[in-house]
Amino acid sequence: MSAQPAIDLVRLAELARLSLSAEEQAALLPQLARILAQLAELEAVPLDDTPAMVRAGASSGIARADEPQPSLPREALLARAPKPEDDFYSVPKTVGGEG
Amino acid sequence: MTLPGVEATRARIVAGTTSAEANLRECLERIAALNPKLQAFHTVAAQSSLARATELDALLKSGAQPGALHGVPVALKSNLCASGHETNCGSRLLAGWQAPYTARAVERLLDAGAILVGMTHMDEFGFGSSGENSAYATARNPHDPERTAGGSSSGSAVAVASGMVPLALGSDTGGSVRQPAALCGIAGFKPSYGRIPRHGLVAFGSSLDCISPFARSVTDLECAMEVLSGHDALDATSIEEPPLLRIASEGALDGWRIGVPRECFDAGAGSGLDEGVRTALEAALRRFEQLGAQCVEVSLPHLRHAIATYYIIACAEASSNLARFDGVRYGVRHTAGSSLAAMMSATRERGFGAEVKRRVLLGTFVLSAGYHEAWYQRAQRVRARIAQDFEQAFEQCEVLVTPTTPSTAFRLGEKSSDPLAMYLSDVLTVPASLAGIPALSIDCGRTQGLPVGMQILGPARADTRVLRAGRAFERKNA
Amino acid sequence: MSAAHDPALVSPRTGRRWLAVIGLETHVQLKTRTKLFCGCEYRFGAEPNTLTCALCTAQPGALPVLNCEALALAVRAGLALGADIAPLSKFDRKHYFYCDLPKGYQISQYDQPYCKGGGIALASGRFIRLERIHMEEDAGKAIHDRGASTLVDLNRAGVPLIEMVTQADIQTAAEAFEYLTLLKERLQYAGVSDCDMEKGSLRCDVNISVRPAGEGWRTKVEIKNLNSFRFIAAAIEHEAWRQIEAYESEDPAQYPVQETRLYDPERNQTRTMRGKESARDYRYCPDPDLPPVVLDASFLERERSNLSEPADSRRARYREQLGLSPADAAALTSERAASDYFEACLRSGIDARDASSWIRNELLGWVGEPELGLRDFAQLPISPRELSEVLELIRSGRIASNAGRKLLRARALAGPDGPGIAALVAQLGLEQVQDDAQLEEWCRAALIGKEKIIADYRSGKEAALNALLGPVMKQSGGRAAPEKVREILKRLLSG
Structure with a gap:
């Protein structure tokens, strides 16, 4: 962590699937830099061997029996899709890998 | 304003003084009169709620046992799923979206006889402290419509504060119920993490999110908690305990120690505590002493790191939770170019507002290779320290008392251009979220005509204790 | 296929001895009734999008809850492979965007898998070590060969898988084949999975590099799209030689690069997967929706006894x-x-x-x-x-x-x-008829008009009896007790 983290906004936007416009990028970069500079104060907190805390409370691990529950009707789910096609969700043609 | 609360509404309907339908019509009239100015609701389900009220009246006549919330009109924040209602999360991306199922907490309300009146405005996906990040409308503070109602559960707070409904649900991730409750002069309760199942709450920061009720009194909140709380098999993080039950009411707090964290009152802690707020809180502490409690000073040394810790963790989780909004299965799709990636990017770019993009990018940054350990993991370790601070403080007292917010409701537009200033105003609410402990905000007076909120915190799972302290204070204050 | 004693591949052109370094990543579907985190059933070949719910289509607000049986089967797989079961493990989110991944992340296990070590001994005595086994959910299915769009079927989304990752201990295609055969048998016997590649309940990716004997490791290539053990062996064989030839070309531009290649069984060759992106960054983080997985001794004991x-x-x-x-x-x-x-x-x-x-x-x-x-x-x-x-x-x-x-x-x-x-x-009516009177009646009937056969028998051709046996059996509907029929015929003919 450093007070001046290098922000590769293009890469971040690609990872986050946001097609930021040039103006947005120009506006966001200094904002993010300023916020991160503030958040970077944690660097100075002495932590010794404190372990990470992922969540509050210590639920003892609720699990479920392997018993089938009714699925939702296909029509109900596809009716919510922006572009259903036949009995499927459809998206622009893509082949393999991570679109 | 002497509008009936949750208990009184139910009691009047059950006693036959009024009917569920007549009571609901009064609420709907009030909404019709006030909503255009205050912008609490984006959707009012007048027809379906009236049909339900009629049904409830018939049920009562038939001799059926009335539920704990029989006939009580409720409002929901728009990130709660209720079949047949629009859960748009204050986002363009989810315009018109209705969940194909109902949240467990909402189901519990309905099973207890509540009437779902409508869905309220909120900061987009819960990202905001003023309501201004809604893609639809900004709710206004009933005490001064030029001022913020707080956020992100803005509309739900306003609906209760203006008397449109006696009970509303919000969600509190870093203060999103407590802060608007404080700024609007009502009561809001963030229970222990996992006390109310999260099933059907659209996730923001999954390790922090708590469905939380608003009401006009602590007694009403207790009523709601009896219905809402309790373990649920559909949420693996829900506390494995039965619903909270109200304990016999006792006015006095004899022998209680009220912890006063010095960091929350220090001007130097960066909280920028207003003088008016400080004065109101000091008066409140004296009232606690009159109830038989003793005030003790305690210290939360890591409190000043709570904002940074909170924003790193909440943004990381938000960036992950919002990955599902890709335009494939639901929501408003935008296309650009011909590839799948371009479709997803355009959908998110045009569907998300500025604050959502900021937080998604921050979250992506702190989780990305090379930064993960130094930012995200480090924040989780500081989080553990903050929780430890609370544990140690609770060795010296039964509950802690702090202001809910450093200042009263600010003017709309005042902070909207400066995201960092907005983040910093959450300084007093985020620590309880990080620690997962119960936190109640109640009205403790006015300064310059605006409400001041007091926050009461208890150890993890000691929800009943916090509510009891709040109720005692409320009685004394009344 | 039998394992060769000498694993070296000798270049016919240069006579150089090369060694292949092979690791396998095998996914198998656990034989549960329902998915890993929701109550939807899964059936191979079901109508598209009929086995989904709010959770496995990632509707906002839905939460995962772990299927106990999936955990039990995963543990049993670990025990069957002689691995160490971790008393504490956790689920993580692995982020990437694709149309068949509804949440935008896959729930998997990253730095604390439930199982480490173990492995499988080959007939040669060589031991193929497992590095780890972890649980994860499957993705849905993207269908590219129907019409102008890619279609998405989410039935498979959320189906429980375990992924078994070997160390790079495998040296030949034959060893890979043998390892997979034994692995499949072990998992089927443990009742963990059907391991049916045709139904996708076993899938395997190969990591392979080659090195001259005596030298250090070189760039490894991942091969996907392998639909049978036979193709896996063929793909390894082909890819090893492709890499050897690339190195022996002495042209660094031809040398293997770290990449994912797809195997084409029709042409028996591998080719670079299209649309390769810049290095991936999965942004793993613990899944806050799922508490840590704690396995106590009694749970392990129960699975061991299963x-x-x-x-x-x-x-x-x-x-x-x-x-x-x-x-x-x-x-x-x-x-x-x-x-x-x-x-x-x-x-x-x-x-x-x-x-x-x-x-x-x-x-x-x-x-x-x-x-x-x-x-x-x-x-x-x-x-x-x-x-x-x-x-x-x-x-x-x-x-x-x-x-x-x-x-x-x-x-x-x-x-x-x-x-x-x-x-x-x-x-x-299958019971044999043993009644002498009935049998004799059938035998007498069979003798009518069979003078030639009778004469043959009487002249000493014992085998002629069989020609009489047939009609008796036929008449009895196959129920006549053949030994008794024989006796009766002999008696009648000798009389």
């Missing part, structure tokens, strides 16, 4: 203690259900050879016959006790041995709730 004796040990026992042939032993253990059935037969007192021959010659062959509708051996509705009843009927001569076959098929056809053996014997 483990059955593995196939290789059963085979040895059948050969050495029961005196079965290696071919019989192999056939009986080819499927866990068949082997379990055989063991149950032994317990109900059936002679090992009888049981083996009936299972091998009849019952195993019935699986897949459309008439009987048995998808696998486990569905066979004949209990070992019933088989034993039938064998006893044959032994005592109450039914003919080919009537035994008929009877068992009838029993199989009748399904689990069908009539029992005794009822079927009566229903089908």
Whole structure:
């Protein structure tokens, strides 16, 4: 962590699937830099061997029996899709890998 | 304003003084009169709620046992799923979206006889402290419509504060119920993490999110908690305990120690505590002493790191939770170019507002290779320290008392251009979220005509204790 | 295929000795009724998008809850592979965007998998070490060959998988083939998975590099799209030589690069996967929706006791203690259900050879016959006790041995709730007729007009009797006791 983290906004936007416009990028970069500079104060907190805390409370691990529950009707789910096609969700043609 | 609360509404309907339908019509009239100015609701389900009220009246006549919330009109924040209602999360991306199922907490309300009146405005996906990040409308503070109602559960707070409904649900991730409750002069309760199942709450920061009720009194909140709380098999993080039950009411707090964290009152802690707020809180502490409690000073040394810790963790989780909004299965799709990636990017770019993009990018940054350990993991370790601070403080007292917010409701537009200033105003609410402990905000007076909120915190799972302290204070204050 | 003693690949052009370094990543689907985190059932080949709910389509607000049985099966797989089960593990989110991944992340296990170590010993004695096994959910299916759009079916989204990652211990295609065969057998015997590649319940990716003997490791390539063990072996063989030729070209531009390649079984070659992106960044983080997985000793003990004796040990026992042939032993253990059935037969007192021959010659062959509708051996509705009843009927001569076959098929056809053996014997009239008067009547009838045969017999051609036996059996509907018929015919002809 450093007070001046290098922000590769293009890469971040690609990872986050946001097609930021040039103006947005120009506006966001200094904002993010300023916020991160503030958040970077944690660097100075002495932590010794404190372990990470992922969540509050210590639920003892609720699990479920392997018993089938009714699925939702296909029509109900596809009716919510922006572009259903036949009995499927459809998206622009893509082949393999991570679109 | 002497509008009936949750208990009184139910009691009047059950006693036959009024009917569920007549009571609901009064609420709907009030909404019709006030909503255009205050912008609490984006959707009012007048027809379906009236049909339900009629049904409830018939049920009562038939001799059926009335539920704990029989006939009580409720409002929901728009990130709660209720079949047949629009859960748009204050986002363009989810315009018109209705969940194909109902949240467990909402189901519990309905099973207890509540009437779902409508869905309220909120900061987009819960990202905001003023309501201004809604893609639809900004709710206004009933005490001064030029001022913020707080956020992100803005509309739900306003609906209760203006008397449109006696009970509303919000969600509190870093203060999103407590802060608007404080700024609007009502009561809001963030229970222990996992006390109310999260099933059907659209996730923001999954390790922090708590469905939380608003009401006009602590007694009403207790009523709601009896219905809402309790373990649920559909949420693996829900506390494995039965619903909270109200304990016999006792006015006095004899022998209680009220912890006063010095960091929350220090001007130097960066909280920028207003003088008016400080004065109101000091008066409140004296009232606690009159109830038989003793005030003790305690210290939360890591409190000043709570904002940074909170924003790193909440943004990381938000960036992950919002990955599902890709335009494939639901929501408003935008296309650009011909590839799948371009479709997803355009959908998110045009569907998300500025604050959502900021937080998604921050979250992506702190989780990305090379930064993960130094930012995200480090924040989780500081989080553990903050929780430890609370544990140690609770060795010296039964509950802690702090202001809910450093200042009263600010003017709309005042902070909207400066995201960092907005983040910093959450300084007093985020620590309880990080620690997962119960936190109640109640009205403790006015300064310059605006409400001041007091926050009461208890150890993890000691929800009943916090509510009891709040109720005692409320009685004394009344 | 048998493992070569010398794993080296000798270049025909340069005579150089090369060694392949191979690791396998195998995914198998756990045999649960429902998905890993929701109550949807999964059936291969179901109508698209009919086995989904709010959770597995990632509707906002839905939360995952772990399926206990998936955890139990995963643990059993680890135990069957001799691995160490971690008392504490956790689920993480692995982020990437694709149309078949509804949440934008896959729930998997990153730095604290539930299982480490273990492995499989090959016949050569070489041990293929497992690095780790972890649980994860499957993605849905993107269909690219129908129309102008890519279509998405989410039935498979959320199905429980375990991924087993080997160390780079495998040296040849033959070893890879043997490892997979043994792995599949081990997991099937543990009842963990069907391991059916055709139905996608076993999938395998290969990591492979080559190096000159005596030198250090070089760039590794990942191969995907491998649909059978045979193709995996072929792809390894082909890819190893491709890499060797690339290095031997001495042109660095031709050298293998770190990439993912797809295997094309029609052309028997690998090619670079299209649309390769910049390096991935999965942004792993612990899944806050799922508490850590805590496995206590009693849970492990229970799963250990659920483990059955593995196939290789059963085979040895059948050969050495029961005196079965290696071919019989192999056939009986080819499927866990068949082997379990055989063991149950032994317990109900059936002679090992009888049981083996009936299972091998009849019952195993019935699986897949459309008439009987048995998808696998486990569905066979004949209990070992019933088989034993039938064998006893044959032994005592109450039914003919080919009537035994008929009877068992009838029993199989009748399904689990069908009539029992005794009822079927009566229903089908299979009991042999022993009544002398009846038999003699049939025999006399058979002799009418058979003067030529009678003369042959009387002139000393004993075999001529068989020509008379046939018509008697036919007339009796196959129920005449053949030994008695023989006696009666002899008596009548000698008279």
